Amino acid sequence: MYDEAAVSRLESRLRGSLTQWGLGPDAPLRLLAISENATFLAETECGARVVLRVHRPDYHCSAEIRSELAWIEALRASDVAETPAPLRAKNGDLLGGFEDGGRWRDVTAFEFMSGQQPEPGAHLVPWFRSLGQITARLHHHARNWRAPARFARKTWDFDAMLGDRPLWGDWRDGLGLDPQGRDILDRAAGVLRRRLSAYGATPERFGLIHGDLRLANLLVDRDRLGVIDFDDCGFSWFLYDFAAAVSFMEHEPFIAELEDAWLSGYAEVAPISAEDRAMMPTFLLLRRILLTAWVASHAETPTAQAMGVRYTEGSVALAESYLLQCSDDTRAIGAPPAARRPADRRSDLVAG
CATH class of the missing domain: 3.90.1200.10 (Aminoglycoside phosphotransferase (APH), C-terminal lobe)
Known part of the structure; x- marks a missing residue:
């Protein structure tokens, strides 16, 4: 699912859909991580950074993804934990996406959070x-x-x-x-x-x-x-x-x-x-x-x-x-x- 060719294809498809979040098709875009999903970092014209998560197909359905985002928003509203805010697309929806080889790939966007992953020890x-x-x-x-x-x-x-x-x-x-x-x-x-x-x-x-x-x-x-x-x-x-x-x-x-x-x-x-x-x-x-x-x-x-x-x-x-x-x-x-x-x-x- 995530060999080099597949990741390159996802990046190309994602780039073509960046306008959903008000980003230009030439915005800087790079892969951050691959686990269940493929996560990319994009940058706006004014230098703001946006994290885009391309969801693995056949894992979470759209309703489950929306439910995750609902809990995140509730946690942020109650100051329970410091976690990035989900970002809405230009149409007001928290969920975007694109076609990939005849399959729909859900995409969610988040604020960029500064910091480093702690090292084991x-x-x-x-x-x-x-x-x-x-x-x-x-x-x-x-x-x-x-x-x-x-x-x-x-x-x-x-x-x-x-x-x-x-x-x-x-x-x-x-x-x-x-x-x-x-x-x-x-x-x-x-x-x-x-x-x-x-x-x-x-x-x-x-x-x-x-x-x-x-x-x-x-x-x-x-x-x-x-x-x-x-x-x-x-x-x-x-x-x-x-x-x-x-x-x-x-x-x-x-x-x-x-x-x-x-x-x-x-x-x-x-x-x-x-x-x-x-x-x-x-x-x-x-x-x-x-x-x-x-x-x-x-x-x-x-x-x-x-x-x-x-x-x-x-x-x-x-x-x-x-x-x-x-x-x-x-x-x-x-x-x-x-x-x-x-x-x-x-x-x-x-x-x-």
Whole structure:
């Protein structure tokens, strides 16, 4: 979907549609990122910058995209988080687009937000405390917000991630996954399913979340932490937002410090129970196995290419460690494990 020729074609089609947002066809335009979608940066005649997201076909329908934008506007109106404003086209619509090989490609436009993506490392600890606070505010807003009629976003429950209707592909197709690794992940997925079922999906624990607060979607500018890209927002467990925040670095030794900081920041805004804290390893592994499927099903993206087979190998190692913990837990079947200090429960985690 995103080989060099396809990206060049998208850029050409997008350039032809720039007038929808009052931009000239010769406006500077360059590719920013490719993940689910292709994101471009355009510049107006007066030097203002606009971010244009060309949506991947067959992922979100137009109603789902409009719902994402509605939540962003509500969050901005309530000063919940610093995030770029969606921009309306000249016709007043938040959604534009163009024909691409007989298929319609939805396009959304956003204000440009300054800042840099934070780099992985223990220095992230203060930022993760801030991120915990921001996430708690997002969740508080979601619990109390009256969504507009026809609001539609995907539900990210177990079946949508690792079960019978996987939205990002089957984890069994993980790059380089051998029979032994498949057996380990299968047993781990069984424990995840049981623990999540026991934890439950009541409104206090399950609702509208950002769903992708990883480093690529955070922008640091001095003391400001901005949040971008609500494309994966949907209905899931609130604590899953932490697991998403440590995407692709779940195995790193500093994750325990980030978890402590995130929980500390979150608890400053909203309560976190002992049962919630005990579920953190479960959500982390849930996300890791989900991303193992994503890497395989999105192999053309730069992120997936950077991860490769080593990411699958690391997922198997994390799952094996998780199962070893379960073997020492008399409540492994049907209930979360007893709370343990993050540093203790991750001391033996390894990755490829």
